[in-house]
Amino acid sequence: MRYIVFFIDSLSKGAGTERITVDVANALVQRGFVVSFVLLNESTDSFFTLNSRIQIYSLYSSFSQRGKSIVALRKFLKVHKPDYLVNVAFQMAIISIWACIGLNCKIVTWEHFFLKAGSVWGYLMRLVSAIFSYRQVVLTKTDRLNYPVILRRKILCIPNFTRLNSSKIHSKLTSKIVLSVGRLDACKGFDLLIEAWKAVIAVHPDWSLKIIGEGDDREELNALISASNLSDSVSILFPTKDILSFYLNSSLYVLSSRFESFGLVLIEAKSCGLPIVAFDCPCGPQNIVKDGIDGLLVKSEDVKALSDGISYLLSNEKIRKKMASSAVIDFEINWSEEAVLTMWRKLFV
Template identity: 40%
Template sequence: MEGKQTDISSKHAIAVGRYAPQKGFDRLIAAWAIVAQKHPDWTLDIYGEGELQTVLQQQIDELGLHENCILHHTVSNIADKYCMSSIFVLSSRYEGLPLVLGEAMAYGVAPVAFTCPCGPRDMITDGVNGLLVEDGNIEQLANRIGYLIEHEDIRKQLGEKAHQRAKDFTMEAISLQWKALFEELMSTK
């Protein structure tokens, strides 16, 4: 991942995950309908597979978003897709530690995420390395995406800080934390 990063200048937002209720893509598509009214030159690319693909495609069609909100199958080169994107959106209803968020941040993609239980708040500091949105607030999600679209300098700054923050979640960084914990526990005996 080191060295490979987006330049934040493309007019693409990205979301990645299973087409399942947990991932909240129905909420993201509703928010994108608001975004697209003001920014029709931007595209939302959603990568995934799953049971809700047909339902999500119907929602896209009903909202007239078929040209700027596109469902894609999973791809083996997702890193290339992150690098072709300027904004990453996590619309999940719940998460553990969202790996796709960490991946997007590692590639310098400016993240926007709902404050769903667990996950995003552990990785994103609002306004520092991404933007957090009240869980389920579709209008606020649309506004925050629009804000990043309209402020390329902020997108770039958040993307750079996200890239730095993602380093805290590498295997090496986590291993050092475990090692320090074990050493501390051993020294208290």
């Protein structure tokens, strides 16, 4: 059976990229593949539970020690001889492309941000990784079409899936809690959500907003909550391994991102039977949320549109429940583990 190595900076963070990477690795092992992780970070701890058959190795290096990383990775590859090396983001490709020269190991770069996200340097490096990789995996059909035509034969669209709610228990939609999950940085737009919540809470004073995540903007966001006199209705919580309970105890999910390459949290919310209000930002939400059916897509970065969308669903319990039912059906049809793993298996055969 094929031997797959995932190359990632660290597994200690409790974020979406780490979660889906662990889920894919575990699913591949259960289907007979041999899987290992190689980390730059010296810590081999994983925030999410890994299958006991998966080995974790560290290069005891960092991005700033690129030469050391290349040498250490090349040494590992010569000894272990994997069939495929999966870069978890283009940053890892900058190291692995050099480390794999002359070796019989196919490079797959799994890009978790869309092509035009971030800086010009990031855009160019994603193109470079696509050129030198055997295949580059992106998360949406929209993003695949962003790549130059000459490269598209190498670009595969494999969406994310989630194992979060394997028991298929759904929210009863009885709590007056709105949930949002993600890194606490500018990309996720929690500052916009907090601004929007001012108008929501004026109409729905008995509802609360829970934000779960970690990141550099925690203090700034807490200060914004305090300055906006929202401390009684808005709380920012640290990541937890029991995130499922928060989904199941909420009645609405909100995504306020300025851009979102996929939006793993959206399919997690659907799997738990939550209706969604999301900014129609580039480029993930439009591929997941069916506007007016299982949620609402509102104009990107429009705070009033976001608050209006949230308030509309909080005021309409019947519509909220109908959208929740549609969300569950869509999840089962389009975002199941088996459907997505079929794509990964085809890539590695």
